[in-house]
Amino acid sequence: MAKIKKKIKTITVDADKCNGCRGCEIVCSGFHSIPKYSTINPARSRIQVVFRPLEDIWLPIFAGEYSPAECMGREKYLIDEKNYDECEFCRASCPARDRFKEPDSGLPLRCDMCEDEPELEQPKCVEWCINDVLVYEVREEEVDEEESIDDVEIGLQSLVDKHGLKKIVETFTRMSQKD
Amino acid sequence: MRYAETGYNLEIDLATGNIERVETDPKLMELHLGGLGTSVKLHWDRVPPETKPFDAENLLVFSTGILNATPAFSANRSVVTFISPQSELLAYPMMGGFWSAELKYAGYDKVIFSNKSPKWVYIWINNDKVEIRDASHLVGKGALETQFLIREELNEPRAQVAAIGIAGENKVFTASIEQGRSSASRLGGGAVMGDKKIKAVAVRGTKNDIHLAHGAEFMEHMMDMTKYINFRRENPIPGVMTILSGIGSPQEMLHTDEKWHTENFSWGNARTRRRGFWDERISEEWPRVQLEGIKRLISCFNCPQQCGALISYKDTPRYMAKCFGKLTYAMASYVDKMEFAWTTLQRATEYGVDSFSTPQILAFGIELYEAGILTDKDFAGAPTDKEGRFVWLLDRVARREGIGDVLANGTYWAAKEIGNGAEEYAHNNIKKHEQLPLKLGMLDPLYYLMYSTNEKISITQIEGNWPQGAFPTLEQREEFVKDWPQLPNEYMKQWLLDWEPRGEKGIPHFPTPDMCCEIVDWMEMLHNIDDACCVCAGMSSFCLKPPYHIHNYPKIISAATGLDLDEDSLKKIVNRSRNLHRAYNNRLGMRRKDEKPPEDHWKRRFPELEEELLSTYYRYKGWNQDGIPTKERLHELDLDYVTEDLEKRGILKDGQD
Numbered sequence: 023m024a025k026i027k028k029k030i031k032t033i034t035v036d037a038d039k040c041n042g043c044r045g046c047e048i049v050c051s052g053f054h055s056i057p058k059y060s061t062i063n064p065a066r067s068r069i070q071v072v073f074r075p076l077e078d079i080w081l082p083i084f085a086g087e088y089s090p091a092e093c094m095g096r097e098k099y100l101i102d103e104k105n106y107d108e109c110e111f112c113r114a115s116c117p118a119r120d121r122f123k124e125p126d127s128g129l130p131l132r133c134d135m136c137e138d139e140p141e142l143e144q145p146k147c148v149e150w151c152i153n154d155v156l157v158y159e160v161r162e163e164e165v166d167e168e169e170s171i172d173d174v175e176i177g178l179q180s181l182v183d184k185h186g187l188k189k190i191v192e193t194f195t196r197m198s199q200k201d
Numbered sequence: 202m203r204y205a206e207t208g209y210n211l212e213i214d215l216a217t218g219n220i221e222r223v224e225t226d227p228k229l230m231e232l233h234l235g236g237l238g239t240s241v242k243l244h245w246d247r248v249p250p251e252t253k254p255f256d257a258e259n260l261l262v263f264s265t266g267i268l269n270a271t272p273a274f275s276a277n278r279s280v281v282t283f284i285s286p287q288s289e290l291l292a293y294p295m296m297g298g299f300w301s302a303e304l305k306y307a308g309y310d311k312v313i314f315s316n317k318s319p320k321w322v323y324i325w326i327n328n329d330k331v332e333i334r335d336a337s338h339l340v341g342k343g344a345l346e347t348q349f350l351i352r353e354e355l356n357e358p359r360a361q362v363a364a365i366g367i368a369g370e371n372k373v374f375t376a377s378i379e380q381g382r383s384s385a386s387r388l389g390g391g392a393v394m395g396d397k398k399i400k401a402v403a404v405r406g407t408k409n410d411i412h413l414a415h416g417a418e419f420m421e422h423m424m425d426m427t428k429y430i431n432f433r434r435e436n437p438i439p440g441v442m443t444i445l446s447g448i449g450s451p452q453e454m455l456h457t458d459e460k461w462h463t464e465n466f467s468w469g470n471a472r473t474r475r476r477g478f479w480d481e482r483i484s485e486e487w488p489r490v491q492l493e494g495i496k497r498l499i500s501c502f503n504c505p506q507q508c509g510a511l512i513s514y515k516d517t518p519r520y521m522a523k524c525f526g527k528l529t530y531a532m533a534s535y536v537d538k539m540e541f542a543w544t545t546l547q548r549a550t551e552y553g554v555d556s557f558s559t560p561q562i563l564a565f566g567i568e569l570y571e572a573g574i575l576t577d578k579d580f581a582g583a584p585t586d587k588e589g590r591f592v593w594l595l596d597r598v599a600r601r602e603g604i605g606d607v608l609a610n611g612t613y614w615a616a617k618e619i620g621n622g623a624e625e626y627a628h629n630n631i632k633k634h635e636q637l638p639l640k641l642g643m644l645d646p647l648y649y650l651m652y653s654t655n656e657k658i659s660i661t662q663i664e665g666n667w668p669q670g671a672f673p674t675l676e677q678r679e680e681f682v683k684d685w686p687q688l689p690n691e692y693m694k695q696w697l698l699d700w701e702p703r704g705e706k707g708i709p710h711f712p713t714p715d716m717c718c719e720i721v722d723w724m725e726m727l728h729n730i731d732d733a734c735c736v737c738a739g740m741s742s743f744c745l746k747p748p749y750h751i752h753n754y755p756k757i758i759s760a761a762t763g764l765d766l767d768e769d770s771l772k773k774i775v776n777r778s779r780n781l782h783r784a785y786n787n788r789l790g791m792r793r794k795d796e797k798p799p800e801d802h803w804k805r806r807f808p809e810l811e812e813e814l815l816s817t818y819y820r821y822k823g824w825n826q827d828g829i830p831t832k833e834r835l836h837e838l839d840l841d842y843v844t845e846d847l848e849k850r851g852i853l854k855d856g857q858d
């Protein structure tokens with residue numbers, strides 16, 4: 023397979039600095055609305071802050087891959103004497119829970135590092151977090167070329183998983199005829 | 202399409218259990234914006250002045266503001282309105298935190314509670330599903346504990362819960378409504394909530410998008426604000442005490458040097474100024490124990506500050522705190538231990554009481570006991586040591602047991618009931634409500650007006666943007682005015698330049714009454730904008746050179762709402778609501794005679810000047826000499842219906858100004 027240069031974008035989360043303001047959720051949801059910042063709803067954000075204040079837990083989590091099925095088991099973490107519940111660290115948009123799904127359609131959400139034209143200097147949540155919890159880095163790496171699937175395809179895949187291919191095709195045809 | 206607001210209120214009739222989602226009139230936003238503005242209108246329309254605080258007709262309204270749930274920094278207040286059992290006027294304590302954002306994302310601007318529930322309930326607002334649920338198992342539980350139990354029970358860790366503790370259940374007049382790290386504390390909202398038998402209101406919202414009329418432009422304003430916030434973080438204002446040098450609500454959890462507050466406030470029941478308090482031992486012990494107790498600093502919704510803290514002190518159950526609660530219990534009791542501060546504040550937070558009034562009320566009880574006005578009979582069973590006795594009395598008040606039942610009504614009402622000279626000891630009230638425990642030397646004309654005339658009747662009153670005292674040197678003044686875009690008019694800079702700490706150009710005669718009117722009116726107007734938007738006063742009206750001010754507010758609000766506001770039209774809107782609020786309180790009986798700071802607030806008083814100040818301010822505001830808005834002023838503000846009502850009731854007499 024051919025090698026290509028790829029930009030690896032990382033956001034390091036320094037969770038101990040998080041003060042739980044949820045500003046990252048607000049700005050992410052606004053940035054991804056169409057037109058930009060026309061609507062705000064943190065439930066549509068691709069970053070979600072897990073918080074259990076009395077346990078001193080504030081943990082920003084980024085939306086990762088869509089998963090059509092939930093995992094077979096669960097993990098629990100004990101870090102610094104804090105108990106993190108099952109699924110808490112997981113980034114997947116999965117059938118076991120509501121996190122990282124559009125609240126109306128249920129379509130999966132995934133952090134796209136705020137891809138935009140022209141490219142942003144830094145992702146919006148990083149920019150908005152005034153407490154330096156989120157630190158952004160870009161580096162270049164040589165990787166094997168592979169086909170990437172885009173958001174539309176992920177969305178469609180999840181609809182297919184939910185309703186079956188036939189239903190989706192029928193609906194699609196019906197909708198295109200209406201136009 | 203409704204912008205910034207959801208356009209719906211939730212009406213809950215506690216007597217019948219009827220729940221309705223009611224669309225609001227879009228015109229109301231043009232007339233009163235939202236938040237306190239539209240809530241005042243609601244009370245005016247629906248709660249007649251004959252209503253007593255614990256009547257079923259007394260509405261309890263939880264409101265969000267026009268900017269909550271938008272990306273506007275620090276727009277996270279929930280304003281709670283009701284006729285207060287303590288002042289018997291329309292009160293509006295506010296809480297920060299996360300509750301108001303959840304409510305708007307659930308699809309409502311306000312929750313309006315009418316009537317009383319026959320049994321203890323809590324309310325669960327989960328987007329369009331709203332339930333009144335049994336709360337019998339939560340009765341007797343702490344305010345924080347209740348929030349925790351409800352989240353567990355609903356299996357919804359992200360629900361925000363506003364709850365009362367046992368003080369609210371027992372209708373203690375200083376009962377607060379607690380929510381995470383925040384609380385709506387002043388004037389007994391917890392008591393009215395308890396009277397309606399609402400233990401808590403839980404909310405989670407995910408389904409309702411908040412629309413911005415001009416989102417991209419709105420974000421540009423916020424980016425400008427970010428720059429300014431960062432600038433201020435790096436450049437505190439020189440020449441003022443630390444607590445005033447930054448932005449945000451008082452950073453009491455962060456700052457540990459309390460020399461100024463402990464030595465300059467009057468402690469006990471607003472009684473003793475403790476010069477030399479911050480000595481070698483205390484200045485080592487208090488900061489150390491403060492930091493031992495603070496596990497993490499925490500913020501409210503979308504705020505770059507972190508005024509609150511998670512407190513984890515030894516084996517005291519964990520809780521959250523903010524502001525001066527850290528000092529008030531230890532200082533009021535003369536127990537000179539920071540450890541006592543942390544442990545008592547935890548107890549008081551679970552009981553759900555206001556940490557400004559309550560410590561004064563307890564100290565008042567102890568003063569009366571020491572003076573022989575209260576007796577051993579009243580204190581039967583009380584420990585004899587200072588610490589034990591103070592906590593014992595707190596327990597009695599929260600439970601309304603014995604003498605606690607009398608004290609639970611606050612110093613004004615308790616003194617009346619106790620008699621026998623007790624009234625002399627209730628010396629720190631305005632409009633029946635305990636004030637900041639501060640006793641000063643020279644009458645300050647600005648503060649005189651702020652204390653006397655505002656409807657908030659509590660601690661923050663309407664201060665903030667104008668410095669608390671004159672700078673000693675001209676260089677300092679020049680430095681301060683150089684960079685002061687928040688000021689409404691350039692010519693006011695000269696007033697600050699001329700203002701001296703003492704002498705002819707010092708208080709009480711300077712700023713002159715006319716200047717005082719303009720300064721106070723400006724600061725009040727800003728508070729009123731904050732309260733309609735539900736922006737934290739700490740980022741606006743309550744701090745020096747704040748991020749929000751009269752020149753950027755109209756642009757921010759316009760971009761969010763689609764209204765086309767300039768400074769004048771925005772001022773007119775909040776002025777309308779402010780006059781409606783005043784007229785409402787006039788209807789409840791408030792008059793000039795009530796507009797008085799405590800006798801001993803300043804040592805040096807100037808009765809004639811004070812009368813002149815008040816008269817000048819009334820004229821400036823367009824009020825008659827009894828403090829009632831005139832027909833003309835009401836007409837200018839499109840409030841002819843108010844004139845009609847006030848005339849009908851004989852409060853405004855035709856032709857009288």
Ligand code: SF4
Binds near residue numbers: 039043046071082150
């Ligand atoms: S913006 Fe930063 S501090 Fe605020 S919740 Fe997100 S990560 Fe935490």
Ligand code: SF4
Binds near residue numbers: 132134
């Ligand atoms: S990087 Fe962009 S898309 Fe990803 S969570 Fe942050 S704001 Fe959202």
Ligand code: SF4
Binds near residue numbers: 448502505506738739
């Ligand atoms: S300044 Fe403090 S009190 Fe105000 S919103 Fe921010 S964190 Fe809350």
